[in-house]
Amino acid sequence: EAQVTQNPRYLITVTGKKLTVTCSQNMNHEYMSWYRQDPGLGLRQIYYSMNVEVTDKGDVPEGYKVSRKEKRNFPLILESPSPNQTSLYFCASSYYINTEAFFGQGTRLTVV
Amino acid sequence: GIQVEQSPPDLILQEGANSTLRCNFSDSVNNLQWFHQNPWGQLINLFYIPSGTKQNGRLSATTVATERYSLLYISSSQTTDSGVYFCAVPGSSNTGKLIFGQGTTLQVKP
Numbered sequence: 001e002a003q004v005t006q007n008p009r010y011l012i013t014v015t016g017k018k019l020t021v022t023c024s025q026n027m028n029h030e031y032m033s034w035y036r037q038d039p040g041l042g043l044r045q046i047y048y049s050m051n052v053e054v055t056d057k058g059d060v061p062e063g064y065k066v067s068r069k070e071k072r073n074f075p076l077i078l079e080s081p082s083p084n085q086t087s088l089y090f091c092a093s094s095y096y097i098n099t100e101a102f103f104g105q106g107t108r109l110t111v112v
Numbered sequence: 113g114i115q116v117e118q119s120p121p122d123l124i125l126q127e128g129a130n131s132t133l134r135c136n137f138s139d140s141v142n143n144l145q146w147f148h149q150n151p152w153g154q155l156i157n158l159f160y161i162p163s164g165t166k167q168n169g170r171l172s173a174t175t176v177a178t179e180r181y182s183l184l185y186i187s188s189s190q191t192t193d194s195g196v197y198f199c200a201v202p203g204s205s206n207t208g209k210l211i212f213g214q215g216t217t218l219q220v221k222p
Contacts, residue, residue, distance in 0.1 A: 031208050045209040058209060088153055097208035098143060100160040101200075106153045 002027045006091050006104035013081055013111055021076045021107050023091030029102075031094045032074040033058065034066065036087040037106075043090070049074055050097065081111040113204050114139045118197075118213035125189050125220050133184040133216045135199030142202065144175050145210070146184050149196040158184070158197075189220045 004025045013019055025032065033048035035058075045058030049068040063085055065077040074093075078085060091104040115138040125131055135144070146158040159166050159173040161182065166173055170189075175182040182199055196215040203209040 033208060035210075042214060043210070043212050045207065048208055050208075056207070058207060090155060092210075094208070097206070098202040100143070100157070101145065101210060102157060103147070103155040106155065108153065 004091055004093050004102050004104040006107050008107060009105060010108050015082055015111055016080050019078050019081060021089060023074045023104055024072050025093040029093040029095050031097050033092050034076050035090045038087050083111045086111050114201060114211050116199060116201055116211050116213040118199060118216050120216060123216060123218045127189060127191060127220055127222050129189050130187045133197055135182045135213055137180050137201050144182050145200050146173055147198045151195055191220045191222055194218055194220050
């Protein structure tokens, strides 16, 4: 089944403890991106990747890192999480930029 | 940048009723998507519809690109249709970012 898989689905962590949210797609998509969704602010793009080894900042990149070593994987890294990074995170992929996007199941992160 | 507005913001239906959700966008776009965010937070693809009309079961969508709007029709609504419906279009910058409307929150009562 064609899908975008994020893990974990739910995570509660403490301030400063490094964490990684994984994202994997099995559709051979070149373009991948991360969003966060917050009440009243909607979905905002964190980082995106046009292809392997090509990543760039979105609208809210502060406090996040990404890597794209393989086409299928696009992990989101929080080196030192803070409470303001408590949010619902989505990974998305599409064949090319500005084509149909498919979203992962979401990761609900709470930083205390 | 491009603006996306959805209406109505909230909608309460009795099971079995029909509804129409609207999405207006401020600039020309080459694609548009409709999503359903279910109560568990998952974003489900409904339609990828740059123009024209598509149907999938009880749902259908129409995009009139020249007039900058899209409509999502839900017929014979069911309680499982509850959630938030978003339309999204590509942003004007070359980042691949999707610009989402603020959503229509639908509650279907049994």
